[in-house]
Amino acid sequence: MSLSSEVILENNKLPKEVTIEYKSFCKNEVNGTGDEGRKCSNISIGDEVSFEIKVTANQCPEKGQDETIKIKPLGFTEEVEINLEFICECECHKDGIPDSPICSHGSGPFECGACRCKPGRIGKLCECSMDEVNSEDISSTCRRANSSEICSNNGECICGQCVCRKRENANEIYSGRFCECDNFNCDRSDGLLCGGHGECKCRECECAENYTGSACDCYMDTAPCEAGNGQICNGRGICKCGVCNCTDPKFTGPTCELCPTCLGFFAESKVAMTSEQMSQWPHQNQQKSQEVKRETARAKSCQAKR
The missing domain is CATH 2.10.25.10 (Laminin)
Structure with a gap:
């Protein structure tokens, strides 16, 4: 429920030599002139409306003194003062x-x-x-x-x-029927307009091929996410903006190739091993397995003695 459903402007008594005209710019593109230009209807809290006021001195006042016009919304205490200074001769x-x-x-x-x-x-x-x-x-x-x-x-x-107005920087340009567009007020990434991967047109980035996002900062090509085995993120993640988001929490790394907590696991496609290391790998794993078994047996023996 709105506090005020209608805004109506009123002014104090005008000098007879002065006329005032109102034009309203209300919600839903409803504009008014004449008496209708003084008001906007069906206004709710948060709505914005504006008025254009034209004051005309049809002739110089007899006394030639300055005048003040006060304008305010009906029922409100806030007001705008317009000071009229008549220059009849110079x-x-x-x-x-x-x-x-x-x-x-x-x-x-x-x-x-x-x-x-x-x-x-x-x-x-x-x-x-x-x-x-x-x-x-x-x-x-x-x-x-x-x-x-x-x-x-x-x-x-x-x-x-x-x-449209010219700017000091000749590369910054206003355009459009109402000069509503420009080529310099787009989103930035890493301090660059459109991330350096697009063109700013009417305050929106038009991104180059393989880039998206409001600042063209998302790289859509999956090549950076491709592992040595040809899989995207080693089949353990999703490639987003050229970066792997690993869906398996155990894995990490640029292509989800690393698993720090996995026993006996080495990173596919990322760790280069010599033939000697490869020949020792099963033996080392077997040794580690035997050591774990011995430690487990020793622990059970200690518990039994207690």
């Missing part, structure tokens, strides 16, 4: 450059450090034509569904299209 206004080349080859005058676009042109530098851009809100096509981030915060929206 010294540079009279020194504006008409039809400035800065403003997309004369698409408007350059005044007070900004372009004032001619009718039919929009954009920071008047670079966009209203005929080319479908929406007055040209940034809307630069946002992913249910997100308020412009170009994933990795680029700039120009004429409704994302132009």
